[in-house]
Structure formats: structure tokens, C-alpha cells
Amino acid sequence: MTQQPGKVTMATDGHIAVITVDNQAKRNAYSPDMMDQLATHLTTFDEDDGLxxxxxxxxxxxxxxxxDMPKFFGPDATWKGVPEDKVDPFGLGRRTDxxxxxxxxxxxxxxxIEIALAADIVVAADTARFxxxxxxxxxxxxxxxxxRYLARTGWGNAMYHLMLCDEFDAERALELGFxxxxxxxxxxxxxxxxxxxxICKNAPLGLRATKRAARSYLEAAERAAIAEIPAIRAQVFASEDFKEGIQSFVERREANFQGR
Structure with a gap:
């Protein structure tokens, strides 16, 4: 039997758009097509005045x-990034108000985590592991x-989890503000x-103005951080550790990094 590829769908419930990621056979791992579908649905939501x-x-x-790392970062990677005219699921480009x-x-x-932190409110099941x-x-x-780790939880907590690459539970995520x-x-x-x-009981234009105004407070710092992403890519993608990391993922083993 041919395995069905993952997909992202959108349904509507009154003024609510319900966008669902579904690739359960691979623990909902994102393919480039799925990321494109997500951006397309978010754009449709953003442009529909009834939603x-x-x-x-x-x-x-x-x-x-x-x-699905090899499809995004390996030698046969196919993803080119979110087009500028679509809403970026990571909130790094075009955003919705x-x-x-x-x-x-x-x-x-x-x-x-990154897509959730780009949203406004996050609800976690008690099974969540981050x-x-x-x-x-x-x-x-x-x-x-x-x-966004810094914005939510401060330097020490952000570096603790970004540097340890550890796993934490839903209660810890609540404590951090994630x-x-x-x-x-x-x-x-x-x-x-x-x-x-x-939320739909409140005036939609007022909510959008509130979100836009709140975001303006953060935008200068965010623009500077987003501008660093090409340098991050250049530094890590040219390294031997990058090649080892991808290979270890493909071979399902622990990586052996050398710091070069």
C-alpha cells in the first residue's frame, strides 16, 4: 500500500478557521509541501474578511x-522558503493581524515550538513534550x-533550553510562558x-489593532534578530558538523561533532 503524503487542511466554523496538520505516520513531520500548504491556508485566513x-x-x-530534515537541509533539499506574498507560519516575514x-x-x-510561539495564544495538552x-x-x-525564547522567558531560561537541547513537559512550558x-x-x-x-465575541477590528500595536513594540528587536538568520545559515551550513548532523539523522544514530 502506498503511504499517503502528509497534508494541511483548513475548515471553517463560523468566523473561525481550523487549520490542521496531518502526517501521523511520521509524527506530523513537515515536508516542504506541507509547509507551503500551511502558509497558503494562513494567507487565505488572513485575506478572508469573514474569518x-x-x-x-x-x-x-x-x-x-x-x-523532514533531508528535504529541507540535505543535498537534495527542495524547500525554497515561504514566499514573501504568503503569511509566514514562523512570523518571520508576512504576518497576520x-x-x-x-x-x-x-x-x-x-x-x-517555533510555529506555536509565532501564534498569540497556545493551549497545551498535558501530554505535550517540548x-x-x-x-x-x-x-x-x-x-x-x-x-522568541528570550521574549517569553528571559536570557537564563532561554539559554538553558537552547543550549541543553533538553526535553521539558507542559507544566514547564506553562511556567516559561510558552x-x-x-x-x-x-x-x-x-x-x-x-x-x-x-475571542469572536469581541470587535475584530479592535483586536487586530491591538495585536498590530503590541507587535510594534517588539518589531525593532525582532527585525534585528531576523536579519541574523542568513548569518546563522552561513555559519552552520558550511560546517563539517552540519554534514555529520544530517548523516546521523538519516542513519538514526547519535552525532559525533568536532566543532568545525
Whole structure:
């Protein structure tokens, strides 16, 4: 039987757009096509005046194990990045002024954290497990973790998790400010929809103006941090450790880094 490729779908519930990532056979790992689909749905949401709030969730037990790394970073990589005319799921390019509620559960690694932190409110199931593990694979976070960890939790906590590349649970994520609520698994998507419906009771233009104004407070620092991403790429992608990290991922073994 041919395995079905992962997909990202969008359904509507009144003024709410429900965007669902589904690649359960691979723990919802993102392919380049899935990332493009996500950006397309977020753009559709942003441009539809009848849609006021988005709920971004993942099917099954896990949010995501991360990227399908060889397709993004290997010699046969096909992803070219988010086009400038589409809403960037990482909030590094075009953004939406509309409210976005993210939902996480189970394995929520690397880009799963970064996409959630680019949203406005995050609801976590009590099963959620987080880890920013790019540096275990010879690369570095490229989706905003290098500055959003700082914005949410301060230098020491940010460096603790970015440098250890450790795993932490939903209660720790709540303590850090990465998530705003922790609910029992099975209630996580329903709770996000409840919040979205409550948000829809408020004036949408007022909410968008509030989000836009709040973001303006952070934008100067964020622009500087985003401008560093090409230098991060240049430094790590040219290294022997990068090649070793990708190879160890393909071979499913621990990497042996040499610092060069």
C-alpha cells in the first residue's frame, strides 16, 4: 500500500478557521509541501474578511517531530522558503493581524515550538513534550526560537533550553510562558475552539489593532534578530558538523561533532 503524503487542511466554523496538520505516520513531520500548504491556508485566513480567528492544530497524538530534515537541509533539499506574498507560519516575514490560537500535544519539537510561539495564544495538552534540538543535528534554530525564547522567558531560561537541547513537559512550558493553558489530552482542541469563540465575541477590528500595536513594540528587536538568520545559515551550513548532523539523522544514530 502506498503511504499517503502528509497534508494541511483548513475548515471553517463560523468566523473561525481550523487549520490542521496531518502526517501521523511520521509524527506530523513537515515536508516542504506541507509547509507551503500551511502558509497558503494562513494567507487565505488572513485575506478572508469573514474569518476572524484561526485555530492551528495537529491530528493525532503529536504536534510534530519537526522537519523532514533531508528535504529541507540535505543535498537534495527542495524547500525554497515561504514566499514573501504568503503569511509566514514562523512570523518571520508576512504576518497576520488576526488572532491565532495554537494547540500542542505529545511530541512538540523544533518547528512545532517555533510555529506555536509565532501564534498569540497556545493551549497545551498535558501530554505535550517540548525540545529545541536543532543543535543536536549540527544546525541551529532558524524559525525564531533564538529570539522568541528570550521574549517569553528571559536570557537564563532561554539559554538553558537552547543550549541543553533538553526535553521539558507542559507544566514547564506553562511556567516559561510558552503556553497559556494546560488541559487534559482530548480536551486540547475543544478548549482552543472555546477560546476562539470567546475571542469572536469581541470587535475584530479592535483586536487586530491591538495585536498590530503590541507587535510594534517588539518589531525593532525582532527585525534585528531576523536579519541574523542568513548569518546563522552561513555559519552552520558550511560546517563539517552540519554534514555529520544530517548523516546521523538519516542513519538514526547519535552525532559525533568536532566543532568545525
Amino acid at each position: 476572524w480567528v484561526a485555530v492551528l492544530c495537529s491530528a493525532g497524538e503529536h504536534t510534530t517531530g519537526g522537519l 488576526k488572532p491565532v490560537v495554537a494547540v500542542v500535544q505529545g511530541i512538540t519539537f523544533t518547528v512545532g 525540545a529545541q534540538i536543532e543543535s543536536r543535528r549540527g544546525i541551529a534554530p532558524l524559525g525564531g526560537a533564538h529570539f 503556553v497559556q493553558e494546560v488541559v487534559p489530552y482530548g480536551r486540547h482542541i475543544d478548549r482552543a475552539l472555546e477560546l476562539a469563540r470567546a
